[in-house]
Amino acid sequence: xxxxxxxxxxxxxxxxxxxxxxxxxxxxxxxxxxxxxxxxxxxxxxxxxxxxxxxxxxxxxxxxxxxxxxxxxxxxxxxxxxxxxxxxxxxxxxxxxxxxxxxxxxxxxxxxxxxxxxxxxxxxxxxxxxxxxxxxxxxxxxxxxxxxxxxxxxxxxxxxxxxxxxxxxxxxxxxxxxxxxxxxxxxxxxxxxxxxxxxxxxxxxxxxxxxxxxxxxxxxxxxxxxxxxxxxxxxxxxxxxxxxxxxxxxxxxxxxxxxxxxxxxxxxxxxxxxxxxxxxxxxxxxxxxxxxxxx
Ligand SMILES: Nc1ncnc2c1ncn2[C@@H]1O[C@H](COP(=O)(O)OP(=O)(O)OP(=O)(O)O)[C@@H](O)[C@H]1O
Numbered sequence: 001x002x003x004x005x006x007x008x009x010x011x012x013x014x015x016x017x018x019x020x021x022x023x024x025x026x027x028x029x030x031x032x033x034x035x036x037x038x039x040x041x042x043x044x045x046x047x048x049x050x051x052x053x054x055x056x057x058x059x060x061x062x063x064x065x066x067x068x069x070x071x072x073x074x075x076x077x078x079x080x081x082x083x084x085x086x087x088x089x090x091x092x093x094x095x096x097x098x099x100x101x102x103x104x105x106x107x108x109x110x111x112x113x114x115x116x117x118x119x120x121x122x123x124x125x126x127x128x129x130x131x132x133x134x135x136x137x138x139x140x141x142x143x144x145x146x147x148x149x150x151x152x153x154x155x156x157x158x159x160x161x162x163x164x165x166x167x168x169x170x171x172x173x174x175x176x177x178x179x180x181x182x183x184x185x186x187x188x189x190x191x192x193x194x195x196x197x198x199x200x201x202x203x204x205x206x207x208x209x210x211x212x213x214x215x216x217x218x219x220x221x222x223x224x225x226x227x228x229x230x231x232x233x234x235x236x237x238x239x240x241x242x243x244x245x246x247x248x249x250x251x252x253x254x255x256x257x258x259x260x261x262x263x264x265x266x267x268x269x270x271x272x273x274x275x276x277x278x279x280x281x282x283x284x285x286x287x288x289x290x291x292x293x294x295x
Pocket of ligand 1: 009010011012013014040041042043044065066067068069070091092093094095
């Protein structure tokens with residue numbers, strides 16, 4: 001008997017998620033004998049439901065929500081082995097994971113992807129004992145992202161992050177940073193460090209242009225300098241996919257990373273406030289099979 005679980009965050013997608021429940025159940029019902037539906041009510045619910053999906057050995061897990069719900073679902077599945085195929089319907093503001101995997105933004109189109117039944121193996125990141133699929137960020141510019149209210153997000157979309165980030169730029173002082181990456185060292189002062197798993201960061205798909213969802217490495221960007229007027233070159237470079245060659249940025253690749261600083265810093269994990277430094281991170285190569293459109 002083939003079984004699927006559908007996790008829905010009813011508060012996501014401007015509270016429209018439930019409008020698509022029937023369609024999603026219909027599509028999954030075509031090739032599964034049973035479709036169980038779970039509704040999240042609070043933080044942590046999607047982790048618990050995804051872990052239940054794994055324990056009850058479902059064949060397919062589909063999550064409907066923003067990047068927060070997708071992140072939680074992945075946290076319930078990673079490193080368990082024999083994981084169900086994973087699908088998701090992006091209903092958030094930024095939807096970096098969907099952008100990286102070419103999952104359409106229009107919900108009916110994203111639902112069609114599930115019926116194509118085409119999956120690819122995708123890398124997942126591990127930071128200490130939790131998991132992420134998009135990005136780690138350290139520095140006040142990253143912390144500014146926590147300040148973005150849901151109201152600003154729905155009004156300005158990804159631009160809300162840029163607006164808050166630009167405000168933080170003005171007050172920014174560098175912090176000391178020590179990285180051990182695949183056995184090598186990098187030490188210096190930094191204003192921001194981003195560890196990207198996919199090309200899309202903060203809704204900007206040219207951010208880590210060369211990143212593939214299953215390339216087995218982290219794409220590490222360290223902003224070392226904020227000198228005027230050179231700093232303005234970062235913006236065109238960012239939108240033209242040339243950030244890694246910008247002279248104010250150190251660009252590294254690694255599959256294993258240890259990060260520490262003498263300063264009291266917190267890492268932002270997939271857009272949410274995470275743990276304090278130091279941390280250790282590694283790529284779990286081809287960890288999940290994810291439904292994507294057939295090219
Ligand atoms: N029923 C619910 N009502 C309100 N909040 C919920 C509910 N279920 C889950 N949540 C919260 O929503 C968070 C995840 O939101 P998610 O990121 O999926 O959507 P979003 O906020 O619309 O997306 P984005 O962050 O991209 O704008 C969870 O971490 C949890 O705290």
